[in-house]
Amino acid sequence: MPKKIRADVAVVGGGLAGLVAALWLEREGYEVAVLEARDRVGGRLSTVHQDRYWIDEGGQWLGEGQNRIYGLAFELGLELFPTHTNGDTIAVIDGTRYRFRGEMPRLDPLVLADFAQGFWRFERVVRGVSTEAPWRHPRAARLDAETIGSWAQRAFLTAKARKLFELFISAVFAADPEEISLLFAAFYVKGGGSFRNMIATQNGAQQDRVVGGTQQIVEKLASNLQGPLLLGCPVSEITQDNQKVEVRGAKTILSCARAVVAIPPSLAARIAFEPALPGDKQNLLERMPPGSVIKFHAVYEEPFWRSEGLSGEAGSTDLPISFTFDNSPPEANCGVLVGFAEGRNAQALRKMEESERRRIVLDSFREYFGHPALEPAQYFEKDWSKEPWTRGCYAAHMPPWALWRYGEALRAPVGRVHFAGTETARIWPGYMEGAIESGERVAYEVHRQLARARKGKSDV
Amino acid sequence: MPKKIRADVAVVGGGLAGLVAALWLEREGYEVAVLEARDRVGGRLSTVHQDRYWIDEGGQWLGEGQNRIYGLAFELGLELFPTHTNGDTIAVIDGTRYRFRGEMPRLDPLVLADFAQGFWRFERVVRGVSTEAPWRHPRAARLDAETIGSWAQRAFLTAKARKLFELFISAVFAADPEEISLLFAAFYVKGGGSFRNMIATQNGAQQDRVVGGTQQIVEKLASNLQGPLLLGCPVSEITQDNQKVEVRGAKTILSCARAVVAIPPSLAARIAFEPALPGDKQNLLERMPPGSVIKFHAVYEEPFWRSEGLSGEAGSTDLPISFTFDNSPPEANCGVLVGFAEGRNAQALRKMEESERRRIVLDSFREYFGHPALEPAQYFEKDWSKEPWTRGCYAAHMPPWALWRYGEALRAPVGRVHFAGTETARIWPGYMEGAIESGERVAYEVHRQLARARKGKSDV
Numbered sequence: 061m062p063k064k065i066r067a068d069v070a071v072v073g074g075g076l077a078g079l080v081a082a083l084w085l086e087r088e089g090y091e092v093a094v095l096e097a098r099d100r101v102g103g104r105l106s107t108v109h110q111d112r113y114w115i116d117e118g119g120q121w122l123g124e125g126q127n128r129i130y131g132l133a134f135e136l137g138l139e140l141f142p143t144h145t146n147g148d149t150i151a152v153i154d155g156t157r158y159r160f161r162g163e164m165p166r167l168d169p170l171v172l173a174d175f176a177q178g179f180w181r182f183e184r185v186v187r188g189v190s191t192e193a194p195w196r197h198p199r200a201a202r203l204d205a206e207t208i209g210s211w212a213q214r215a216f217l218t219a220k221a222r223k224l225f226e227l228f229i230s231a232v233f234a235a236d237p238e239e240i241s242l243l244f245a246a247f248y249v250k251g252g253g254s255f256r257n258m259i260a261t262q263n264g265a266q267q268d269r270v271v272g273g274t275q276q277i278v279e280k281l282a283s284n285l286q287g288p289l290l291l292g293c294p295v296s297e298i299t300q301d302n303q304k305v306e307v308r309g310a311k312t313i314l315s316c317a318r319a320v321v322a323i324p325p326s327l328a329a330r331i332a333f334e335p336a337l338p339g340d341k342q343n344l345l346e347r348m349p350p351g352s353v354i355k356f357h358a359v360y361e362e363p364f365w366r367s368e369g370l371s372g373e374a375g376s377t378d379l380p381i382s383f384t385f386d387n388s389p390p391e392a393n394c395g396v397l398v399g400f401a402e403g404r405n406a407q408a409l410r411k412m413e414e415s416e417r418r419r420i421v422l423d424s425f426r427e428y429f430g431h432p433a434l435e436p437a438q439y440f441e442k443d444w445s446k447e448p449w450t451r452g453c454y455a456a457h458m459p460p461w462a463l464w465r466y467g468e469a470l471r472a473p474v475g476r477v478h479f480a481g482t483e484t485a486r487i488w489p490g491y492m493e494g495a496i497e498s499g500e501r502v503a504y505e506v507h508r509q510l511a512r513a514r515k516g517k518s519d520v
Numbered sequence: 521m522p523k524k525i526r527a528d529v530a531v532v533g534g535g536l537a538g539l540v541a542a543l544w545l546e547r548e549g550y551e552v553a554v555l556e557a558r559d560r561v562g563g564r565l566s567t568v569h570q571d572r573y574w575i576d577e578g579g580q581w582l583g584e585g586q587n588r589i590y591g592l593a594f595e596l597g598l599e600l601f602p603t604h605t606n607g608d609t610i611a612v613i614d615g616t617r618y619r620f621r622g623e624m625p626r627l628d629p630l631v632l633a634d635f636a637q638g639f640w641r642f643e644r645v646v647r648g649v650s651t652e653a654p655w656r657h658p659r660a661a662r663l664d665a666e667t668i669g670s671w672a673q674r675a676f677l678t679a680k681a682r683k684l685f686e687l688f689i690s691a692v693f694a695a696d697p698e699e700i701s702l703l704f705a706a707f708y709v710k711g712g713g714s715f716r717n718m719i720a721t722q723n724g725a726q727q728d729r730v731v732g733g734t735q736q737i738v739e740k741l742a743s744n745l746q747g748p749l750l751l752g753c754p755v756s757e758i759t760q761d762n763q764k765v766e767v768r769g770a771k772t773i774l775s776c777a778r779a780v781v782a783i784p785p786s787l788a789a790r791i792a793f794e795p796a797l798p799g800d801k802q803n804l805l806e807r808m809p810p811g812s813v814i815k816f817h818a819v820y821e822e823p824f825w826r827s828e829g830l831s832g833e834a835g836s837t838d839l840p841i842s843f844t845f846d847n848s849p850p851e852a853n854c855g856v857l858v859g860f861a862e863g864r865n866a867q868a869l870r871k872m873e874e875s876e877r878r879r880i881v882l883d884s885f886r887e888y889f890g891h892p893a894l895e896p897a898q899y900f901e902k903d904w905s906k907e908p909w910t911r912g913c914y915a916a917h918m919p920p921w922a923l924w925r926y927g928e929a930l931r932a933p934v935g936r937v938h939f940a941g942t943e944t945a946r947i948w949p950g951y952m953e954g955a956i957e958s959g960e961r962v963a964y965e966v967h968r969q970l971a972r973a974r975k976g977k978s979d980v
Contacts, residue, residue: 236925
């Protein structure tokens with residue numbers, strides 16, 4: 061028989077958003093219980109520790125304009141350090157290898173001009189969209205009727221410039237441009253300020269890292285919880301009436317006044333709600349598939365690329381590893397390269413045997429940094445699609461006609477059930493910053509309702 | 521404690537596809553158990569009986585080229601009759617009411633020419649796509665990169681012709697053109713031969729009806745089952761190893777050699793598979809949302825429109841009820857109009873109070889057929905989105921980049937688990953015909969494996 065417990069608020073999901081919401085509500089004096097399906101907290105934040113270094117399997121970067129995550133890291137006493145960017149960048153574009161400083165390789169000036177005009181056109185779309193209510197854009201229906209892939213077919217004159225643009229889109233969304241709505245892409249990017257800000261390392265979203273890994277953030281948050289944190293407790297059913305909410309799993313039935321669902325949309329879609337979710341909310345959750353990315357780490361005795369004047373940053377329209385960065389620890393007592401395979405590249409690699417995949421990944425590293433890349437001391441891969449309690453990273457995206465038609469259901473509570481998670485954020489959705497913002501927002505929502513109820517007014 | 525039972529094959533879902541598969545396998549001598557979540561069989565086939573008539577709440581038409589469903593109706597001894605089409609058709613297009621015979625109202629010749637050329641261009645795309653493997657089309661990636669909505673923006677020169685085309689698209693898919701991949705649309709329509717065939721009444725998909733309603737089909741099939749039919753048994757978990765499959769619900773654990781999942785994709789996506797489904801299958805199931813349609817019936821003392829020379833067929837780019845048909849019983853002892861609200865029209869109507877919705881629906885009927893339409897003796901509405909064990913009709917569709925990237929996973933078995941349902945059909949997906957074809961195909965698949973196992977060879 062499942063154990064019955066009570067709390068003022070149940071938080072479903074012990075990731076960053078859920079933990080922030082729980083702590084915020086506890087500070088306001090509420091009894092909060094957190095239910096987490098895994099046997100650890102942190103969701104898409106997970107760190108593997110080795111003797112001389114650590115591997116962030118999931119989210120790892122803090123960047124320009126992300127005030128909440130910088131503030132939280134400071135508050136928790138974590139040390140930050142900048143992503144290593146000294147040296148030349150490598151790009152492999154349409155079969156040609158470029159080595160360069162600055163933002164762009166020395167491509168044909170026509171291609172560069174084409175890239176710039178298309179990039180600027182997209183930035184203009186981004187500027188016009190609000191993160192609060194993108195569905196209110198005067199041309200929202202038109203923007204949401206096509207994919208950013210089909211838009212790019214028109215926006216660029218040269219195939220090379222388009223491929224370069226699509227490379228950055230895939231890197232940000234971990235999805236192919238052909239599956240992402242233009243309106244959604246603009247909304248998501250607007251959350252980070254601009255596309256330029258989102259793809260940059262220095263003064264951009266990939267600026268800083270946490271010494272020792274980002275899992276410390278969620279572990280420290282969890283250790284501050286006063287109420288129960290129930291690990292290994294997936295939630296299968298949420299029932300509500302006008303008195304209370306019951307949150308049920310195989311092991312527990314949690315009875316509470318309000319519930320916060322702080323898990324990825326495609327997992328929220330699997331919970332059986334009673335009464336059923338409103339059509340728009342249901343339809344939206346069914347139209348938010350997660351991205352697809354495999355994160356690879358290769359560890360070497362030393363960061364050999366640095367001595368050759370290379371930064372470790374590289375990107376390619378051709379290779380299965382579309383981007384790499386230098387992920388060595390700050391003291392550089394060993395060299396760590398991180399590489400990402402996104403969208404269709406991830407899909408192709410996922411189907412291979414591990415040994416073949418490893419060979420192909422290291423071969424990409426070799427194309428970027430030379431033969432020493434072929435023999436790492438250690439090699440790690442993390443495919444978040446295989447995690448039943450995440451199902452894909454970095455975050456969910458939307459196909460056409462989801463945000464415009466059902467967007468208003470993204471953050472709207474359903475009776476006594478409230479929704480958080482980085483996908484619901486008004487700034488930096490898909491990032492740690494967005495997770496925190498969504499946790500704060502949902503805590504405020506719940507607090508407002510419960511405070512009203514305490515004053516003797518209706519709770520609904 | 522759940523009851524343990526055994527069978528050779530478990531069929532999950534007692535709709536048309538599942539019942540056909542079960543009977544086919546029983547004929548081959550296998551022990552089959554059917555698990556159905558509802559307390560009735562039939563899924564999207566459901567008939568309500570009144571004194572003088574019946575109402576098909578779900579699928580109702582048999583049409584040109586659907587040999588299996590005609591054959592089955594004959595075999596089961598059901599009587600058919602043609603959809604009433606005598607008389608003039610009404611169209612309300614951009615504020616103007618047209619009354620006409622034949623296929624098209626007398627619009628501006630330029631609009632008609634534009635409609636014809638765009639329609640023909642789509643038919644040409646349809647002809648080039650195979651129903652067996654649409655992802656192998658030489659331009660599959662390009663066709664799957666955009667919505668049929670954004671394609672129509674280019675394909676038509678006049679807004680009026682485009683709206684007319686989109687009206688037919690919405691009618692076939694119960695979804696907006698902006699959410700449907702062009703490749704998927706072509707694949708789906710190819711399953712019915714041509715777009716013209718699909719939207720026609722006489723000599724088309726809406727040609728004939730079953731006297732007494734289509735639910736008789738599934739009820740008669742179910743009564744022929746020899747093995748157990750377990751109603752009220754939703755399946756939550758399917759576990760397999762290289763020996764057997766276990767199909768679990770709250771009440772039963774069914775142990776079997778093979779399982780057939782014959783339920784809509786978005787419901788299959790909620791079953792917990794152990795081991796987890798391969799990434800491509802999972803991703804595909806998460807990208808097949810159901811359509812959105814509300815089916816309305818208004819019953820009158822007599823088919824008053826007939827005496828005015830009207831057929832009861834009407835359509836509109838403006839009104840919330842985008843199509844109507846004469847749904848009276850063959851003896852016309854009363855008059856029944858059926859009307860459909862699809863896609864965004866259904867979404868808008870769904871949010872209203874029932875009384876307001878009724879007023880708006882009957883007002884559409886009035887615009888088509890005059891004032892007598894305002895006062896039906898009875899009024900019925902059926903919103904399949906609100907059915908937890910269907911979640912939307914007519915069938916699932918795909919956004920861009922699902923069919924091309926994950927299409928091969930549509931019909932592929934996963935170990936000992938096989939997939940049926942009209943969405944997996946090679947002909948007429950989304951129709952009763954497709955459900956039967958998928959049931960036959962899956963039965964053959966399972967039989968081939970089990971027969972091999974009986975001969976002492978490996979079953980996998």
